Amino acid sequence: MARPVIIDCDPGHDDALAIMLAAGDPAVDLLAITTVAGNQTLAKTTLNARRVCTVAGIRDVPVAAGCDRPLIEPLRVAAEVHGESGLDGPRFPEPTVPAAPEHAVELMHRILTEHPEPVTLVPTAPLTNIALLLTRYPEVAPRIREIVLMGGSTERGNTTPAAEFNVHVDPEAADVVFRSGVPLTMCGLNVTHQALATPEVLARLEALGTPLGSLCVELLTFFTARYRRVFGFAAPPVHDPVAVARVIDPGIVHCVPAPVAVELHGTQTRGATVVDLHGVLGRPVNAQVAVTLETELFWDRLIAAVDTLGRRLRD
Ligand code: RIB
Numbered sequence: 001m002a003r004p005v006i007i008d009c010d011p012g013h014d015d016a017l018a019i020m021l022a023a024g025d026p027a028v029d030l031l032a033i034t035t036v037a038g039n040q041t042l043a044k045t046t047l048n049a050r051r052v053c054t055v056a057g058i059r060d061v062p063v064a065a066g067c068d069r070p071l072i073e074p075l076r077v078a079a080e081v082h083g084e085s086g087l088d089g090p091r092f093p094e095p096t097v098p099a100a101p102e103h104a105v106e107l108m109h110r111i112l113t114e115h116p117e118p119v120t121l122v123p124t125a126p127l128t129n130i131a132l133l134l135t136r137y138p139e140v141a142p143r144i145r146e147i148v149l150m151g152g153s154t155e156r157g158n159t160t161p162a163a164e165f166n167v168h169v170d171p172e173a174a175d176v177v178f179r180s181g182v183p184l185t186m187c188g189l190n191v192t193h194q195a196l197a198t199p200e201v202l203a204r205l206e207a208l209g210t211p212l213g214s215l216c217v218e219l220l221t222f223f224t225a226r227y228r229r230v231f232g233f234a235a236p237p238v239h240d241p242v243a244v245a246r247v248i249d250p251g252i253v254h255c256v257p258a259p260v261a262v263e264l265h266g267t268q269t270r271g272a273t274v275v276d277l278h279g280v281l282g283r284p285v286n287a288q289v290a291v292t293l294e295t296e297l298f299w300d301r302l303i304a305a306v307d308t309l310g311r312r313l314r315d
């Protein structure tokens, strides 16, 4: 039985692949895509979500824009990684998929209230929309089966030495989510850095022989160049699809239970996720923390999803 999912994202090259994995894999029933400011401005991340849906043939999934800035911090985007458009590399056609008229938080609230079973939320961006949902509509918490997010890290950060981008952009929002009591899985940099889009992966995507496969190669070629320039990586980590893969098959992403706290006040560490893997502080466990990725299974599932979408468009 396909699992009902809402993706909350900031496309973003890896968000684009997360959307394709969710839409193309039979284990997921993608109910909605919501967007938030993060990698780029809200206007750009929403346009990019519409672009991805257009080129991937994702037509029956509402796309709704959410918050255009973090709860407290000013917005700082990641143009150095994702480009001025937020999805630099390919040339996209004019999107034919519209943005829904509702605010993302209202759409999530409506779906969570009306859907016959609890829904899994997969945030792959700053957690502003999710924090606002939980604060404005606390009564929907039991309608959320689980929050499986890409963000944080059990080790170092990527935006500061201590903080990962999604949590660093909006630490207050992340704090609300990690304290919410909703079942939570954290897929941090420690596990997403195992999802490297190597030349072999790009060759497999190109070999699909579909325009969508080739577009993914163009996205990842840009992403490779930027990750090499900014972070010195030989191959870029494709962060966001790891959270979707955990929903699809928990055997692809291995987790351990641990208390996780978000640092809000450290002058050098604000936005860090402090993961007590050995329980030394005696605090209650509030998250499943991803630690190992079955990389072959991961890439097989992602490439198969792109193939499914690409063939559906062609046939
Ligand atoms: O730190 C990686 C995360 O920040 C990913 O979600 C990427 O898309 C950016 O949003």
Ligand code: CA
Pocket: 009, 010, 011, 012, 014, 015, 039, 124, 125, 240
């Ligand atoms: Ca993202």
